[in-house]
Amino acid sequence: MNQHSAFRIDLDKILRGKAPKHYRKIPRFLISYLKRIVHQEDINGILERNSGLEGVPFMHALVEKEFNLTLKLKDEKNIPSEGRFVFASNHPLGGLDGICLSSVVGDKFNGKIKYLVNDILYYIDPLKPIFVPINKYGTQAKTSAKAINEAYASDNQIITFPAGLCSRKTGGVIMDLEWMKN
Numbered sequence: 606m607n608q609h610s611a612f613r614i615d616l617d618k619i620l621r622g623k624a625p626k627h628y629r630k631i632p633r634f635l636i637s638y639l640k641r642i643v644h645q646e647d648i649n650g651i652l653e654r655n656s657g658l659e660g661v662p663f664m665h666a667l668v669e670k671e672f673n674l675t676l677k678l679k680d681e682k683n684i685p686s687e688g689r690f691v692f693a694s695n696h697p698l699g700g701l702d703g704i705c706l707s708s709v710v711g712d713k714f715n716g717k718i719k720y721l722v723n724d725i726l727y728y729i730d731p732l733k734p735i736f737v738p739i740n741k742y743g744t745q746a747k748t749s750a751k752a753i754n755e756a757y758a759s760d761n762q763i764i765t766f767p768a769g770l771c772s773r774k775t776g777g778v779i780m781d782l783e784w785m786k787n
Contacts, residue, residue, distance in 0.1 A: 660734040661711030695764040719756040
């Protein structure tokens with residue numbers, strides 16, 4: 606059995622870890638609802654089908670096998686093949702944007718990418734090699750600040766979504782939120 610074959614998302618465990626003092630006060634029906642809207646069982650099926658993959662190869666499997674997408678990078682010639690870069694992007698579709706960007710940029714730079722992500726996403730084990738967690742709603746631990754500094758000092762390409770959230774539909778139009786400093 607490989608290291609990821611038994612890995613599953615467990616929202617109960619995540620909530621206990623993120624909010625141990627408040628967990629017992631959260632109604633069970635609300636936790637069940639959250640499990641449905643985050644598609645916990647669907648995600649666990651994807652994790653099981655792609656066990657053993659991590660980082661960029663895991664993202665490739667999502668693009669090619671799970672979502673059956675064909676990606677075409679427009680004006681790829683404008684991205685140099687060598688050098689270090691910070692890729693700042695809009696985030697209109699949520700996770701799908703990050704998955705596609707990981708696949709394309711990861712290919713171009715031989716898997717040497719690091720994402721600055723909400724620390725909740727760090728609970729997805731196969732993505733830990735390419736994720737640097739950022740605590741958006743609490744105190745940033747010294748270890749997190751160190752990991753961010755190490756990512757910027759490394760030879761990895763940095764990918765960030767400065768708005769920090771997906772775009773929102775306002776007045777019938779999908780709009781990006783204001784970008785934040787990292």
